Amino acid sequence: MKSLGAGGPCLWSLGRMSDNLPTDSRDPMNPTLETAPSANLSELYAQSLRVITEGQIVKGRIINLTQQDVLVDIGFKSEGLISRSEFSDPASLKVGDEVEVYVENVEDEQGMVILSKHKADRQKGWERIVNNFKEGDIIDGRPARKVKGGLMVDIGIEAFMPASLASFKGYANLDALVGQQLKFIILKISRARKNIVVSHRDYLVKEKDQVRQKLIESLTVGERRSGTVKNLTDFGAFIDLGGIDGLLHIGDISWGRIGHPSDVLAVGQQLDVVVLAVDRQANKVSLGLKQLFPSPWQHAEEKYPVTTKIKGKVVNLVPYGAFVEVEPGIEGLVHISELSWSKRINHPSELLKVGEEIEAVVLAVDAKNQRLSLGMRQASGDPWQTATEKYKPDTKVVGRVRQLTDYGAFVELEDGLEGMLHNADISWTRKINHPSEVLKKGKMVDVVILTCEPDNHRITLGMKQLMPDPWSQLTQQFQMGSVVEGTVTKVAGFGLFVEISKDVEGLMHLSELDLGPSEKLDERYKVGSKVRAQVIKLDELERKIGLSNKNLPPASTP
Structure with a gap:
C-alpha cells in the first residue's frame, strides 16, 4: 500500500486535527491557520490520532478512488491504500463510504499504514463461522475456483471441498460447479490452521435421507403409487417411488409364472404399484404389481370343479410331483403318486418334461389357499x-x-x-x-x-x-450217494455253488469240502473250475441239493 502523493494525506490529517483545536488558538483573520505555539500543536496532533495495532480490524472512510486503488483514512497519521480487486463489488465504491479493514502494518518504509480488505473480510468471516456454526451444520456457499484436489468454496471465507465430496456418486464435473449457489455440510473446523473442510455430497445424502424418511412416513399399506423401475435382479425389481426404493418381488409382478423380471419390465419404465408392506425402522418397502389386477383364483372353484378334465403345461418338476399351469396365475400340482396307476416313478422327470402339454383331472380345488390338486393317471382311465x-x-x-x-x-x-x-x-x-x-x-x-x-x-x-417243475425228475436223476461232476459257479464264504446240470445247482458247504489245514477256499477253487462231488442231500420240498467232496469213491477207470 502506498500514498497517493508526497504530502497530500498528511495535510488532510492536519486539517482534520485543526477542527478539534480550541477557538482561541485560531487566527481570527484565517480560521484554518493555527496561532498556537508549535509545541502545543504537535501535542494536540498526537492526541488526535487513534491507537492502532497490527492485526486489528478498524473502520475507515474512503477519501479517494483511482482505477486500481482505494485510499482509506482510518484516523491514523497516514492513510492506507487498498487494491480495488480486494472488494467484492468495486464498481459500487464511492468517496465517503465506510469500510472495515485489517491492519497488517502500522507503518511501512514510506510511512504508510498497510491495510487489507480481503484479510478483514476473512477475519470477520472466520469469527462469524466459529461463533455461529459447528461441525455437522449446513451452510450456504459458492464454489469460487478449482484447485488441486478439489474446490475452494466461498462461505463467507474460503473453505476447501475435496473433489470426492462434490457429488452424490463418484467425482462430479468440478468446473460445472464453479459459481453455483449450493448447500454444504461443515465436516471440519481447524481453529489452529484457520481452515474449514466442507462437503456437498454429505448434504445431498442428508437431504435424500430426509426426503426418504418423509416419504416412508407418508406411505400406507394398500395405496397405489407411481414409480420408476430402477434396477432388475433375479429375485425382483427395485422401484424408485420418488426418494425411496421399494422391492417388487418376482412373485408379485404377475399372477402368472415368469422366468425373470426382465421378461415383463425394463429399467426406466414408469408404472403403478401397490404398497404391500412398510418397515419404517429398516426403511424397507414391499410392492406389488399383480395386485392391481383381479386374482384368477377368485372364480377358480366355479371354473375348475372336481372331476373336470383340463389341459395344461408342465412348468416345474420337483421330487414330489409336477406343477402344471392351467392358465396364467393358476398352477396345479400333480403329485408323484397321481402320475401313473402302476408305474413306480422315483422322479417326475422319468415321465414328464418342462414345457410339455398334458391332460389331467381336477382332484381338489382350494381357492382361498390357492391350491389345485390334479391327477394325470385319472385322465386316461383306471x-x-x-x-x-x-x-x-x-x-x-x-x-x-x-x-x-x-x-x-x-x-x-x-x-x-x-x-x-x-x-x-x-x-x-x-x-x-x-x-x-x-x-x-x-x-x-x-x-x-x-x-x-x-x-x-x-x-x-x-x-x-x-415250464413243468423238474424236481420230480431231478430226484430220480441225482440219487443220494451218487457221484456227479460239475462247474463252480460261485465261491462264497460258506462254500461253493456247483452247477451239476443245466440250471441245476447244488451247495457244497465249507464243512463238506476237502481242504488241507493251510489251504484257503478261494485259492483252491475258482469260478469255472471242474469238481467231483457226492450228493449228500436232496430236498424236493425246499428245492435244495447238498454236495460233498470228502471221502469220494475213486473215479472208475475205463
Missing part, C-alpha cells in the same frame, strides 16, 4: 377296472422289463399296469440273487399271471411256471 378280466391267473402274457430291484423285476404289461416278478419265481432250480443275472432292463419277456388284485393294484408274475 386300467385296474378291467384288469380282473384281462389278467386272470395262469394267463400267459408278454411284458417289458421296466425296473430291476434286489428282490425282483417290474414288468410292464400295458400302459399303466405293471406286475412283479420275484427272484424266487424266475427259475425252478437256480438260486437267483439278483434279477440282472437273468434279465435286462427294456427286454421283452414271457411270463404267466400268478395273482391279480385290482383293489390293491397288485399283479404277481412268474417265469418258471411257464
Whole structure:
C-alpha cells in the first residue's frame, strides 16, 4: 500500500486535527491557520490520532478512488491504500463510504499504514463461522475456483471441498460447479490452521435421507403409487417411488409364472404399484404389481370343479410331483403318486418334461389357499377296472422289463399296469440273487399271471411256471450217494455253488469240502473250475441239493 502523493494525506490529517483545536488558538483573520505555539500543536496532533495495532480490524472512510486503488483514512497519521480487486463489488465504491479493514502494518518504509480488505473480510468471516456454526451444520456457499484436489468454496471465507465430496456418486464435473449457489455440510473446523473442510455430497445424502424418511412416513399399506423401475435382479425389481426404493418381488409382478423380471419390465419404465408392506425402522418397502389386477383364483372353484378334465403345461418338476399351469396365475400340482396307476416313478422327470402339454383331472380345488390338486393317471382311465378280466391267473402274457430291484423285476404289461416278478419265481432250480443275472432292463419277456388284485393294484408274475417243475425228475436223476461232476459257479464264504446240470445247482458247504489245514477256499477253487462231488442231500420240498467232496469213491477207470 502506498500514498497517493508526497504530502497530500498528511495535510488532510492536519486539517482534520485543526477542527478539534480550541477557538482561541485560531487566527481570527484565517480560521484554518493555527496561532498556537508549535509545541502545543504537535501535542494536540498526537492526541488526535487513534491507537492502532497490527492485526486489528478498524473502520475507515474512503477519501479517494483511482482505477486500481482505494485510499482509506482510518484516523491514523497516514492513510492506507487498498487494491480495488480486494472488494467484492468495486464498481459500487464511492468517496465517503465506510469500510472495515485489517491492519497488517502500522507503518511501512514510506510511512504508510498497510491495510487489507480481503484479510478483514476473512477475519470477520472466520469469527462469524466459529461463533455461529459447528461441525455437522449446513451452510450456504459458492464454489469460487478449482484447485488441486478439489474446490475452494466461498462461505463467507474460503473453505476447501475435496473433489470426492462434490457429488452424490463418484467425482462430479468440478468446473460445472464453479459459481453455483449450493448447500454444504461443515465436516471440519481447524481453529489452529484457520481452515474449514466442507462437503456437498454429505448434504445431498442428508437431504435424500430426509426426503426418504418423509416419504416412508407418508406411505400406507394398500395405496397405489407411481414409480420408476430402477434396477432388475433375479429375485425382483427395485422401484424408485420418488426418494425411496421399494422391492417388487418376482412373485408379485404377475399372477402368472415368469422366468425373470426382465421378461415383463425394463429399467426406466414408469408404472403403478401397490404398497404391500412398510418397515419404517429398516426403511424397507414391499410392492406389488399383480395386485392391481383381479386374482384368477377368485372364480377358480366355479371354473375348475372336481372331476373336470383340463389341459395344461408342465412348468416345474420337483421330487414330489409336477406343477402344471392351467392358465396364467393358476398352477396345479400333480403329485408323484397321481402320475401313473402302476408305474413306480422315483422322479417326475422319468415321465414328464418342462414345457410339455398334458391332460389331467381336477382332484381338489382350494381357492382361498390357492391350491389345485390334479391327477394325470385319472385322465386316461383306471386300467385296474378291467384288469380282473384281462389278467386272470395262469394267463400267459408278454411284458417289458421296466425296473430291476434286489428282490425282483417290474414288468410292464400295458400302459399303466405293471406286475412283479420275484427272484424266487424266475427259475425252478437256480438260486437267483439278483434279477440282472437273468434279465435286462427294456427286454421283452414271457411270463404267466400268478395273482391279480385290482383293489390293491397288485399283479404277481412268474417265469418258471411257464415250464413243468423238474424236481420230480431231478430226484430220480441225482440219487443220494451218487457221484456227479460239475462247474463252480460261485465261491462264497460258506462254500461253493456247483452247477451239476443245466440250471441245476447244488451247495457244497465249507464243512463238506476237502481242504488241507493251510489251504484257503478261494485259492483252491475258482469260478469255472471242474469238481467231483457226492450228493449228500436232496430236498424236493425246499428245492435244495447238498454236495460233498470228502471221502469220494475213486473215479472208475475205463
